[in-house]
Amino acid sequence: MDMNHYTRLLSQLVNIDCGTQTPQGVATVASRLCALWQEAGWFTRTVELDDACGPGLLVTNRHEAAHYDVLLIGHMDTVFPPGTVAQRPMSEDETRIYGPGVSDMKAGLLNIFFALNNLTKTDNERLSIAVAMNPDEEVGSPWSQQWLSELASRARVVLVCEAARADGSLVKARKGVATWEIHFSGVAAHAGNEPEKGRSAITALAHTVLAVNQLASPDAGTTVNVGIISGGDAPNIVAAHASATVDIRFWENSDYERVKEALFTLCSKPGYNGVALSAHCLAHKPAMTPGKATGALMHHIEQAGERCGVPITWQAVGGGSDANLTAALGIPTVDGLGPVGGGFHSPDEYLEKASVAPRIALLGEIISRLPCSEDIVENTNN
Known part of the structure; x- marks a missing residue:
């Protein structure tokens, strides 16, 4: 893992004023991410949602797909007003990176990119994968909710890549x-x-x-x-x-x-x-409450953690995310799959450097071991 390369890409996302009420800033983030994914050979589509917000961005490994074996979700907006980047641009010390939205959730977006581009050619061809990045999560996703719900209804599992908790825990339930x-x-x-x-x-x-x-x-x-x-x-x-x-x-x-x-x-x-x-x-x-199918996904993630050497613990947290939306549809959903961070929504927001590479590996392991729809049909018939 080239951490210097990761940090350079991260700075290009963090050092943009992109609060939800700054649509042009969110659009700039979307444009940079779109170029990054296109260069890596993925299909991209910008989704115009409403004049009041920036665009959404959909990335897939297949040009057209009726279903997705996995849908990954992240948001491009922050809570910070214009001028925040000028006051405190991204910075770092030996162990942490700081800046507006660095963990909530620019690093999560970047981890998705690296994890999916580290998949083997076989896994990329075997699985139908979609990534949805929305512009309005910090205000409750009022404009992207319908779009995300439609995508989730076509997915077998949803992985939301908000930051892991400060102690490294993933999120199984949200208020x-x-x-x-x-x-x-x-x-x-x-x-x-x-x-x-x-x-x-x-x-x-x-x-x-x-x-x-x-x-x-x-x-x-x-x-x-x-x-x-x-x-x-x-x-x-x-x-x-x-x-x-x-x-x-x-x-x-x-x-x-x-x-x-x-x-x-x-x-x-x-x-x-x-x-x-x-x-x-x-x-x-609505509240995110794990059901039986989500319990099976959690077990799958725990096994992936054992293989990667990443201890998996779980928390129920008070903050909402887009995981609430997809879980309410009955789609197995787990959150907190980004790197470890803390201080969200504050000037003290940080990202733990040491967590980046292990969490990219974990996310890749989770996805690579997912069965595709054809495997499920074959097992059912047998």
């Missing part, structure tokens, strides 16, 4: 995540001359936030967090409008339904002082 926005419509008035004629949307918001907080269920692991609020036009105007954005995390999809219904009930009635409320869902990913 579901949903983002809701609540709007408050009040009545404006002069705050000094005739405040009694107004109905403050901001005051109604404050009362509602307290009620929304009560929807959490700590015993069930369900969290409800009002993370963004906004409203009003000026200090001397009773606020006619306000909004609150709510993050919901849950282990049980049934508990999410409880919270959702409670939000609808809360917003179906006038708020404080008669302010009108309305709520709508911005994004939703």
Whole structure:
């Protein structure tokens, strides 16, 4: 493994401002990845999803395929605003590489590239392989969800290459995540001359936030967090409008339904002082819960780890990913197959150098030992 070559390629991906709300930056990442895969002889297709986001990128080893033996998923967007790369471009020390999105998840994208290009010619010809890279995972994949779901419905297994946890663990389960926005419509008035004629949307918001907080269920692991609020036009105007954005995390999809219904009930009635409320869902990913078929995939991965000398441990984590989407379709899905990293979504984000080569080898071993559809049909007939 030429780590210097890997690092050069990684810098070309990390040193681009490509937050979800920076479509041109995401498009630049897609263009560089597309060129890399094409040079290696793979089929590529850029997928336009929505004007609000960058493009998706599909890579396959066959020009047209009705099914995939394996679908690998990764995202090209980050959470960071424009200007972040200028402030802290990719850097490294003896053991770690730092930078915006270095582990979440530019290194994961690069590991997919190296693992698949290390496959033998026989395995490449035997397996039908697809790689889907989307531009909007960090906001819940609202524009790519349908595209990813369609691809996953044609795949036998899905491997999501988000970073392994800081202790090296892979991810077997993830909380579901949903983002809701609540709007408050009040009545404006002069705050000094005739405040009694107004109905403050901001005051109604404050009362509602307290009620929304009560929807959490700590015993069930369900969290409800009002993370963004906004409203009003000026200090001397009773606020006619306000909004609150709510993050919901849950282990049980049934508990999410409880919270959702409670939000609808809360917003179906006038708020404080008669302010009108309305709520709508911005994004939703169901909880990722491993079933029997996923258990078999996990065992396959554990065996691959033994052959590669990579200890395999598992975690259930609170953050959502595109693995939530594919697992909800009943497709065996495992996550965390990228290299080891930490500090996600922060200035301290890092990648462990020593994990890169072993995790590329592990991913390649997992894929190379997968049976193809023809093998399964033959075994069934026998």
